[in-house]
Amino acid sequence: MRNVVIVGAGLTKFGEQWKKSFREMITEAAVSAILDSKLEGKDIEAIYTGTMATGKFIGQEHIGALISDRLGLNPIPSTRLEAACASGSVALKQGYLSIKSGEHDIVAVGGVEKMTEVGVHHASSALGGAGDQETELFHGATFPALYALLARAHMKKFGTTEKHLAQVAVKNHENGVDNPFAQFRNRITIEHVLNSSNVSSPLKLLDCSPLTDGAAGLILMEKQKALDLGLDAVEIVSMAQASDSLALTGRKSLTELNATKQAGKLAYKKAGITAKDIDIAEVHDCFTIAEILAIEDLDFVKKGSGGNATMSGFTAKNGSLPINTSGGLKAKGHPVGATGVAQAVEISQQLLGKADKRQVKGLEYGLTHNVGGSGATCVVGIYRRA
Amino acid sequence: MVEGSPSLGWRNYSQRYNLAGNECKTCGKHFFPAVALCPTCRRKGKLVETKMPMEGRLLSYSKVFVGPVGFEMDAPYHLGLVKLQNNVKILAEIVDTPENKIKIGSKVRKVFRKIHSEGETGTISYGYKFRVV
Numbered sequence: 001m002r003n004v005v006i007v008g009a010g011l012t013k014f015g016e017q018w019k020k021s022f023r024e025m026i027t028e029a030a031v032s033a034i035l036d037s038k039l040e041g042k043d044i045e046a047i048y049t050g051t052m053a054t055g056k057f058i059g060q061e062h063i064g065a066l067i068s069d070r071l072g073l074n075p076i077p078s079t080r081l082e083a084a085c086a087s088g089s090v091a092l093k094q095g096y097l098s099i100k101s102g103e104h105d106i107v108a109v110g111g112v113e114k115m116t117e118v119g120v121h122h123a124s125s126a127l128g129g130a131g132d133q134e135t136e137l138f139h140g141a142t143f144p145a146l147y148a149l150l151a152r153a154h155m156k157k158f159g160t161t162e163k164h165l166a167q168v169a170v171k172n173h174e175n176g177v178d179n180p181f182a183q184f185r186n187r188i189t190i191e192h193v194l195n196s197s198n199v200s201s202p203l204k205l206l207d208c209s210p211l212t213d214g215a216a217g218l219i220l221m222e223k224q225k226a227l228d229l230g231l232d233a234v235e236i237v238s239m240a241q242a243s244d245s246l247a248l249t250g251r252k253s254l255t256e257l258n259a260t261k262q263a264g265k266l267a268y269k270k271a272g273i274t275a276k277d278i279d280i281a282e283v284h285d286c287f288t289i290a291e292i293l294a295i296e297d298l299d300f301v302k303k304g305s306g307g308n309a310t311m312s313g314f315t316a317k318n319g320s321l322p323i324n325t326s327g328g329l330k331a332k333g334h335p336v337g338a339t340g341v342a343q344a345v346e347i348s349q350q351l352l353g354k355a356d357k358r359q360v361k362g363l364e365y366g367l368t369h370n371v372g373g374s375g376a377t378c379v380v381g382i383y384r385r386a
Numbered sequence: 387m388v389e390g391s392p393s394l395g396w397r398n399y400s401q402r403y404n405l406a407g408n409e410c411k412t413c414g415k416h417f418f419p420a421v422a423l424c425p426t427c428r429r430k431g432k433l434v435e436t437k438m439p440m441e442g443r444l445l446s447y448s449k450v451f452v453g454p455v456g457f458e459m460d461a462p463y464h465l466g467l468v469k470l471q472n473n474v475k476i477l478a479e480i481v482d483t484p485e486n487k488i489k490i491g492s493k494v495r496k497v498f499r500k501i502h503s504e505g506e507t508g509t510i511s512y513g514y515k516f517r518v519v
Contacts, residue, residue: 125455134398135419138501138511139478140450140457141465148448149467149477156446156490198462201449248467249475254446 004099005226005233005386008037008219009345014333015183017213022058022114025215027070033217047078048095049110050087051337056126058114084130086372088340089379093239095220105222111341112215123211130373132247144200146248146374151202151289153254162202164307166193168288169206169330171316176327178357183212183333207288212333216341233386234348238270241379248374259378260297267380275299279363280350282343284371285328294369325358340370351385395511402513405438416472440496442470447488456502468494483518495519
């Protein structure tokens with residue numbers, strides 16, 4: 001059985017990167033990952049990149065070819081993958097499978113999005129494409145609105161409050177302070193969140209992840225080869241992906257994301273562990289309610305208790321199960337296609353003890369959880385130091 | 387939303403105007419919008435067109451303060467997730483209703499309204515919205 005490890009990781013600074021183009025950002029992240037790996041560009045056999053809406057954000061498609069060209073890596077195969085905000089994770093999964101299958105020994109995985117080239121309404125429409133064009137967007141739904149519908153249902157059923165939601169943002173901003181790559185490095189309070197402008201009730205501006213430019217890169221390698229070379233490596237123990245209805249109207253329940261539950265269950269099973277074995281996780285907090293749903297659906301806490309668990313500090317950096325030490329999508333930023341790859345960057349750095357001020361001690365297993373749309377795609381990855 | 391194609395709206399007139407969906411005669415399940423394959427019965431499914439009921443109840447709602455392209459001038463507006471009497475769920479704007487009447491569990495009824503227009507010369511789209519009754 002071939003196993004897969006991460007041997008290099010790189011990020012660009014996340015945020016409004018007015019001076020940097022899409023192609024500069026993905027090149028920067030890839031070069032940084034290659035340098036981190038101690039390998040060379042010529043060692044890479046294939047490239048897989050996740051990006052969501054380049055046609056709408058920068059008017060460019062054919063991203064695979066663009067990237068191999070910019071990296072000077074022609075003629076190796078270079079492929080772009082798309083699954084809305086889970087694009088980065090499906091690219092990572094594809095890279096993982098390409099090594100697992102025996103087709104390749106060393107591949108590069110990238111994630112990138114350039115979101116600030118267009119106005120906010122156009123950005124909102126581009127992101128809306130992650131939902132159902134005919135039955136959601138046509139009727140004026142936005143992404144905050146879809147998650148607001150989930151939030152309202154959770155509040156009604158379990159007594160989750162706007163303060164519980166706000167605490168997710170407060171905690172993730174606290175973590176972002178120590179991440180030099182994060183878009184927001186300022187502390188906020190529950191009052192800041194509650195008093196921020198309304199976006200789609202009950203969600204307010206500070207319940208929402210921002211529009212972000214950014215890119216992330218990883219170098220994956222067959223495990224034995226990496227160990228023979230003595231490289232610092234983090235093993236991808238398992239990766240699982242699940243799908244659900246594109247529109248919210250097709251969901252069995254509004255208080256869970258079934259794709260998360262399914263992908264989580266499968267990832268734990270393949271890794272031969274349970275949720276209790278996870279020591280650290282990066283979860284998809286595109287909106288504050290999304291982190292509450294994630295920690296419940298991944299079995300970290302009991303269904304319905306995500307709000308209280310967050311208030312109690314369970315998910316804080318010094319809590320029992322630190323969640324989103326990078327600052328999460330909320331504070332680190334959410335360049336949609338880059339997010340899944342950036343989550344794996346954070347977990348691999350944590351497991352290698354290279355997370356500087358964010359470092360959590362005593363880690364064995366880490367987990368990444370990346371959602372596409374309002375929950376139609378979910379990818380869960382489990383990692384351990386090789 | 388996608389703009390510029392009159393055929394997109396025209397193709398969906400019965401869906402948008404009359405809540406036409408379909409039903410699988412094999413398992414009895416209703417679908418809106420209509421599906422091309424019954425996900426349960428698959429090749430054994432028998433799909434026939436059927437209209438959805440006009441009434442249902444609100445499962446969830448949100449007041450949208452920032453709308454997407456085409457809805458900038460409409461905000462704020464309310465979106466609701468409605469469970470129709472046949473258990474089919476549908477997402478639409480909630481209109482003609484005082485804000486304090488928009489609650490989870492509120493009974494709603496379909497109304498016919500203008501949804502969106504493409505600038506000054508483009509297609510005007512009509513379709514369903516709901517109001518609390």
